[in-house]
Amino acid sequence: MVSASSHSSTAVRLRRVSKQFRAAEGHHVTALCGVEVDIGGGEVVALVGQSGCGKSTLLRLVAGLEAPSEGEVSIAGRSVHGPAAECAMVFQEHRLFPWLTVAENVAFALRDVPRAEQRGLIQEQLAVMGLQSFARAYSHQLSGGMAQRAALARALVRKPSVLLLDEPFAALDAFTKTRLQEELWHVRDRAQPTTLLVTHDIEEAVYLADRIVVLSERPGQIRAQLTIDLARPRDRTSSAFSLWRRRVLRELSGAQDFPSSPTIPAAPISIHRGQALPLAARSKET
Numbered sequence: 001m002v003s004a005s006s007h008s009s010t011a012v013r014l015r016r017v018s019k020q021f022r023a024a025e026g027h028h029v030t031a032l033c034g035v036e037v038d039i040g041g042g043e044v045v046a047l048v049g050q051s052g053c054g055k056s057t058l059l060r061l062v063a064g065l066e067a068p069s070e071g072e073v074s075i076a077g078r079s080v081h082g083p084a085a086e087c088a089m090v091f092q093e094h095r096l097f098p099w100l101t102v103a104e105n106v107a108f109a110l111r112d113v114p115r116a117e118q119r120g121l122i123q124e125q126l127a128v129m130g131l132q133s134f135a136r137a138y139s140h141q142l143s144g145g146m147a148q149r150a151a152l153a154r155a156l157v158r159k160p161s162v163l164l165l166d167e168p169f170a171a172l173d174a175f176t177k178t179r180l181q182e183e184l185w186h187v188r189d190r191a192q193p194t195t196l197l198v199t200h201d202i203e204e205a206v207y208l209a210d211r212i213v214v215l216s217e218r219p220g221q222i223r224a225q226l227t228i229d230l231a232r233p234r235d236r237t238s239s240a241f242s243l244w245r246r247r248v249l250r251e252l253s254g255a256q257d258f259p260s261s262p263t264i265p266a267a268p269i270s271i272h273r274g275q276a277l278p279l280a281a282r283s284k285e286t
């Protein structure tokens with residue numbers, strides 16, 4: 001079982017991070033406010049919250065694609081200023097270059113790697129993602145699931161230490177989504193990148209995450225952090241899994257107004273309100 005306590009030192013750290021955007025007519029939108037979170041090396045953290053609460057903004061801050069208005073984002077102890085080489089990102093839409101084949105799209109991520117080395121890395125990654133026979137296909141010749149697999153291959157081929165996933169399976173049908181969630185778990189299990197997953201799908205969060213961070217509505221602040229201590233592989237049909245799903249839903253909707261089920265027993269669940277939960281504290285708590 002992977003638990004928060006088994007993760008090594010902090011890989012991603014956000015300290016008092018706020019982000020404001022300039023909106024129309026000189027107004028400002030505060031997307032995030034005073035966010036503090038530590039993510040351990042190899043940990044999988046799911047970020048959930050209502051639409052517009054700043055989830056994608058938070059990923060872009062970690063990736064160095066946006067700068068915080070206040071506070072600091074650091075990866076492996078180094079402050080992030082500009083695009084972070086250790087990060088790879090996957091989005092809801094595959095964003096493959098339509099004029100390149102699958103193999104060429106993956107190669108694009110390796111453009112600074114000598115050509116002689118590229119070939120082996122691409123073949124290996126395509127094999128891992130089950131795409132060997134589609135290496136020469138273009139994105140319009142792929143199903144949605146295959147295109148998303150290719151996008152994952154492009155992200156993983158550099159063996160990033162931080163994997164940022166912004167609703168990567170949201171556009172897929174339920175069956176393909178479930179399969180890809182399982183594949184993602186196995187694939188990332190090999191290299192163990194620190195993973196930050198944005199999702200609206202509570203089942204996906206409970207299935208994949210070691211910890212779920214719940215953001216409030218905008219401006220996004222950390223409302224709760226839940227350490228999911230279910231053994232892996234996780235059984236979506238188990239009562240413990242359902243319990244977790246309900247807990248997350250309850251946190252998302254505000255604990256007071258979500259009906260709790262009298263048939264679900266109290267379980268040894270760890271929920272932390274508010275901001276950063278130090279790794280040391282987390283390991284004591286599990």
Ligand SMILES: Nc1ncnc2c1ncn2[C@@H]1O[C@H](COP(=O)(O)OP(=O)(O)OP(=O)(O)O)[C@@H](O)[C@H]1O
Pocket residue numbers: 021022023029030031049050051052053054055056057058218
């Ligand atoms: N570049 C930008 N310029 C102006 N406002 C922005 C910019 N990027 C994001 N915002 C605003 O910041 C807020 C948070 O946006 P963000 O995309 O992070 O939300 P989200 O939680 O990812 O939403 P969703 O679940 O719908 O994807 C929104 O109000 C959005 O309009």
Ligand SMILES: [Mg+2]
Pocket residue numbers: 055056057166
């Ligand atoms: Mg978003």
